[in-house]
Amino acid sequence: MRWVGRPLPRYEDPVLLQGHGRYSADLAQGARFLRFVRSPIARGRILTVNAPPETPMITAAALGDVKPICPRLDRPDCVAVAQPILASERVIYVGEPIAAVISDTAADAEDLAERVTVEINPETPVVTLDQALAPSAPLVHEAAAQNTLIDARFETAGVVVAFTSADQVVEFTFTSGRQAAMPLEARGAVAAFDTASGRVTLSASTQMPHLLRTGIADALGIAESELRVIAPEVGGGFGQKMALIPEYVAAVWAARHFACTVAWIEDRLENLTASFHARDQRLHLRGAFDADGRLLAIDADILCNVGAYSNFPATCGVEPLMALADMPGPYQLTEYRARARAIATNTCPMAPYRGVSRPVITAAMERLMDCAAARLGLDALEIRRRNLTAEFPHTSVTGVVHDPGSYREAMEAAAQVIDIAQFRTRQQTARSEGCWLGLGMSVFAERTGPGTPAFAARRMVMTPGFERVELVIDPSGFLEARIGSSPHGQGLKTTLAQLVADETGIAPRDIRVVAGDTDRTPYGWGTFASRSLVIAGGACKLAGTKLRERLQAVASQVLEAAASDIEINDGRAFVRGTDLSIEVRQLARAAYHQSHRFPAIAETGLSAVATYDPYGTFSNACHIAIVAADGATGQVTIERFVIVEDAGQLINPMIVEGQIHGGVAQGIANALYERVVYDDAGNPLTGSLSDYLVPTMAEIPKLEIQHLVTPTDASVTGAKGVGEGGTIGAPAAVLNAVSDALAPFGVGIFEMPITPQRVLHLLREAERKAQ
Amino acid sequence: MKPVSFRYFAPRSVDEAIDLLAEHGEEGKILAGGQSLVPAMNFRLARPASLIDINRIDALDYVREDGGQLRIGALARHARFETPVARGVLAAFLPRVARHIGHLPIRCRGTFCGSIAHADPASEWCLVATTLNAELAIMSRRGRRNVRPNEYFAGALTTTLQPDELLAEIRLGLLDDSWRTGFAEFSRRAGDYALAMAAAVLRLEDGRIVDARLGVGGAADRPSRIAAAEALLTGSDGGPDIVREAGNIAAEAIEPLEDIHASTVYRRDLVRAMVRRALNQALTR
Numbered sequence A: 001m002r003w004v005g006r007p008l009p010r011y012e013d014p015v016l017l018q019g020h021g022r023y024s025a026d027l028a029q030g031a032r033f034l035r036f037v038r039s040p041i042a043r044g045r046i047l048t049v050n051a052p053p054e055t056p057m058i059t060a061a062a063l064g065d066v067k068p069i070c071p072r073l074d075r076p077d078c079v080a081v082a083q084p085i086l087a088s089e090r091v092i093y094v095g096e097p098i099a100a101v102i103s104d105t106a107a108d109a110e111d112l113a114e115r116v117t118v119e120i121n122p123e124t125p126v127v128t129l130d131q132a133l134a135p136s137a138p139l140v141h142e143a144a145a146q147n148t149l150i151d152a153r154f155e156t157a158g159v160v161v162a163f164t165s166a167d168q169v170v171e172f173t174f175t176s177g178r179q180a181a182m183p184l185e186a187r188g189a190v191a192a193f194d195t196a197s198g199r200v201t202l203s204a205s206t207q208m209p210h211l212l213r214t215g216i217a218d219a220l221g222i223a224e225s226e227l228r229v230i231a232p233e234v235g236g237g238f239g240q241k242m243a244l245i246p247e248y249v250a251a252v253w254a255a256r257h258f259a260c261t262v263a264w265i266e267d268r269l270e271n272l273t274a275s276f277h278a279r280d281q282r283l284h285l286r287g288a289f290d291a292d293g294r295l296l297a298i299d300a301d302i303l304c305n306v307g308a309y310s311n312f313p314a315t316c317g318v319e320p321l322m323a324l325a326d327m328p329g330p331y332q333l334t335e336y337r338a339r340a341r342a343i344a345t346n347t348c349p350m351a352p353y354r355g356v357s358r359p360v361i362t363a364a365m366e367r368l369m370d371c372a373a374a375r376l377g378l379d380a381l382e383i384r385r386r387n388l389t390a391e392f393p394h395t396s397v398t399g400v401v402h403d404p405g406s407y408r409e410a411m412e413a414a415a416q417v418i419d420i421a422q423f424r425t426r427q428q429t430a431r432s433e434g435c436w437l438g439l440g441m442s443v444f445a446e447r448t449g450p451g452t453p454a455f456a457a458r459r460m461v462m463t464p465g466f467e468r469v470e471l472v473i474d475p476s477g478f479l480e481a482r483i484g485s486s487p488h489g490q491g492l493k494t495t496l497a498q499l500v501a502d503e504t505g506i507a508p509r510d511i512r513v514v515a516g517d518t519d520r521t522p523y524g525w526g527t528f529a530s531r532s533l534v535i536a537g538g539a540c541k542l543a544g545t546k547l548r549e550r551l552q553a554v555a556s557q558v559l560e561a562a563a564s565d566i567e568i569n570d571g572r573a574f575v576r577g578t579d580l581s582i583e584v585r586q587l588a589r590a591a592y593h594q595s596h597r598f599p600a601i602a603e604t605g606l607s608a609v610a611t612y613d614p615y616g617t618f619s620n621a622c623h624i625a626i627v628a629a630d631g632a633t634g635q636v637t638i639e640r641f642v643i644v645e646d647a648g649q650l651i652n653p654m655i656v657e658g659q660i661h662g663g664v665a666q667g668i669a670n671a672l673y674e675r676v677v678y679d680d681a682g683n684p685l686t687g688s689l690s691d692y693l694v695p696t697m698a699e700i701p702k703l704e705i706q707h708l709v710t711p712t713d714a715s716v717t718g719a720k721g722v723g724e725g726g727t728i729g730a731p732a733a734v735l736n737a738v739s740d741a742l743a744p745f746g747v748g749i750f751e752m753p754i755t756p757q758r759v760l761h762l763l764r765e766a767e768r769k770a771q
Numbered sequence B: 001m002k003p004v005s006f007r008y009f010a011p012r013s014v015d016e017a018i019d020l021l022a023e024h025g026e027e028g029k030i031l032a033g034g035q036s037l038v039p040a041m042n043f044r045l046a047r048p049a050s051l052i053d054i055n056r057i058d059a060l061d062y063v064r065e066d067g068g069q070l071r072i073g074a075l076a077r078h079a080r081f082e083t084p085v086a087r088g089v090l091a092a093f094l095p096r097v098a099r100h101i102g103h104l105p106i107r108c109r110g111t112f113c114g115s116i117a118h119a120d121p122a123s124e125w126c127l128v129a130t131t132l133n134a135e136l137a138i139m140s141r142r143g144r145r146n147v148r149p150n151e152y153f154a155g156a157l158t159t160t161l162q163p164d165e166l167l168a169e170i171r172l173g174l175l176d177d178s179w180r181t182g183f184a185e186f187s188r189r190a191g192d193y194a195l196a197m198a199a200a201v202l203r204l205e206d207g208r209i210v211d212a213r214l215g216v217g218g219a220a221d222r223p224s225r226i227a228a229a230e231a232l233l234t235g236s237d238g239g240p241d242i243v244r245e246a247g248n249i250a251a252e253a254i255e256p257l258e259d260i261h262a263s264t265v266y267r268r269d270l271v272r273a274m275v276r277r278a279l280n281q282a283l284t285r
């Protein structure tokens, strides 16, 4: 019996649904609460920080030689900047921590924080890309001339020729608004000092407990073994929780300093304004096409507003460098020129966010395809057919290797599901009645599960990638899988148990996956980049194979049969072709308590360790959206949304679909709703969920999902990552659909979110021009 | 996100509540459904020293018809209006409005009178009260007074209600079968505050509009009746040109708010569209 491929209910859910899950805030009982005093000014010099006498206040001076956070890339086109744990001289964004106060309740701490007075001499901030790039723009960091933290370039030899020989050159500027990842659980941590051992246990809402330990230990100048980091239940992270943050360093420092338990539980206002943002980008794109619609060359200028600081360990290169490397996406392209810059501004820093740069580059590339198709009189499918990669492995112009996928097949399948011809007829009728329907598609390849080779190519000083897994069967026959990765709500424990079950013959219910505890798990990089199932899953499979061999060795001794004749299934070992069998529990007992009988496993016992570090694998999908645009209000409603996804071998189809649902919802949010807004003075204006518009159930349509399965050997399990695809593909499909709906007015969309107000504005402008 | 500390009172009777209000004056605040006050306190935008919780005063929890009016007590929750509270045109109209107020949990706590007291520019009930020229019954230790919306709403979140006063009851005049109603609202997400909304209440005789009440909300600092559009509608057959023009008049008549969700220009566009929709709804029903 195979467990892989089954839509097994998640082992995580009963606990969570009954309210027994423990998140960081649940662990804060009895703790003293930290509250940060944050800068109300986007840019300025700190003159004084004062509190009434006796206020337990921590400032930069108290922290002494605690080191700042300084993420690095090993490349000459990149400037490293250091982020202080608490600002002492200057503040460079609204929300930057300046001091912390500590009290017995969260409310008291908030009262105390209000009594701290900070005098700041304000200076004119740079908020937007244009302001930061203006000739005499003030500098956010002295070291970064023209506020440029990264300025990376790529160019092939034939770009200029390709553009001169082109039949059509399509050119536009595409902008993506700033988003906040908005995990349901904001960040938070409880740091508990243990007087006996002198250690601190930090329970933090993080995606990367091991990296957090490294980062905090380095900042405090202590051995990593002084610190234990636990990720308890994590209520979503989406990238926002894969960075080292000043608040956690301060919390551990305070726990050690005051020798007590300290909690910092972020509130929603802090989370929306002072945690991390993402995707504030502008792309200038030129595409050269021949008369048959073949893409000859691309010239891209990629600008990312990365806010005030870089982030550790991903760095502020994560958006621009991935955009630079992955711009061609699923398309064949030989000539490519790109410049990708990370621009510092006096705004909240950026962290990776589900999809990383690809929601934006995919939207831009897919708009490019539709624009070129319209110019050449081709339909949207045909132009893509002529350009999609169909031969694998495919090495992109930037050197990225794509393993086998189904780029064209997914598109054709999606087109069939939605029945484009029938839609076109309906669209015509609707138009004659003044009702504006549109259909848009996007085709993309999602790089998933990148290991160290992929990150080394980006020249990250801290190069993430491998995952290690330890499997241990205990004397009662239960299996513990200790993984370095650390889930944040995606059901990883269930899928890994399914993988281990198939390898070892021990049923998932008898497998406990232990994650998110640096004392209990091997060093690993955590969860991001659609990597956990691919890489930790791969390691589970490799370790599982070894463990099965060890079980077979024990069984062969006990059952007096050749090890190769032993089959293990559902907790029992059988001798093939006989009725001889024994329970794994009995084997475990024997292995531990009569170990002298089993010299073959003397070294390891019933345990196995494996490490997996792949290059990475591409999943792919096609999204098609049908929308209706209301000409009187500008409102866009999504009528249908079809996804044909190829994630290789599905370990648990239900979980895969869950990933797609959540991802598409965030993609629709990017396309139509969410936008972090700053005023000219650098004040964030979207500090609550009534202003930062996260779509609800009512705004997200029913999704129609189909799967294709293309085998790959780029992943030992055959599984490809699927964590980000929904977020990557949805914006492009929606924007193309809105553009299609508004085509009769000559309006095309090159920005997101495309709000009703903007739709109406563009319609009015088009009317005015037509007159 | 934790409120400043406050004193808490839970009176059992109206008399006790107004005594407490008199005693605490500017420092005290009524707690009704808490759906506006509590978030404001958590953001520390509101810092009342004392809360006077009226949720235990059963005498305030009613909706009843009486003397040609629908009387709504201070504890009647929004959710109560999701199904008709009585027979007739008015009671059938209110559910179409009520479902636009926030989300179900909010409607189960928030009160009709609390909305009128809070006076959010985008409150549906404030628009209904204005359009139907409701009577607002106010009590304090100084006595009782009744006011009409035009002398009550003074701007965004501002009214002529005094700190020692309790808004005890709202009275809406019942509508007989000759009345038609329409309501249209635009918000970014289901449950969001309206960026613009319109309520149309028309009396028809032999296919002609003989009385028109047209209210617009969400777009300006307070709801308003659009007198010029009402005049245009009255005596007309409510044909497409009239409806279009009424929308234009309303769009020009208001002084629109501007915020991150909608510019003044866009708010006028939305008012135009919502007025037309509300009128069409009333005229085709």
Ligand SMILES: Cc1cc2nc3c(=O)[nH]c(=O)nc-3n(C[C@H](O)[C@H](O)[C@H](O)COP(=O)(O)OP(=O)(O)OC[C@H]3O[C@@H](n4cnc5c(N)ncnc54)[C@H](O)[C@@H]3O)c2cc1C
Pocket: B029, B030, B031, B032, B033, B034, B035, B036, B037, B038, B039, B074, B100, B101, B102, B103, B106, B109, B110, B111, B112, B113, B114, B115, B117, B118, B120, B122, B123, B124, B125, B165, B166, B167, B168, B191, B192, B193, B194
């Ligand atoms: C997410 C969300 C969405 C919402 N969406 C909408 C919406 O779309 N439309 C809408 O109209 N509302 C909306 N609301 C607000 C909700 O309707 C509130 O219930 C309403 O505004 C206030 O009523 P309340 O009973 O909760 O009053 P409270 O919050 O208890 O009080 C509000 C204010 O009125 C005062 N007050 C209350 N009752 C009285 C009284 N009887 N006499 C004197 N003073 C009084 C209080 O002192 C306080 O100052 C939303 C709220 C939330 C949280």
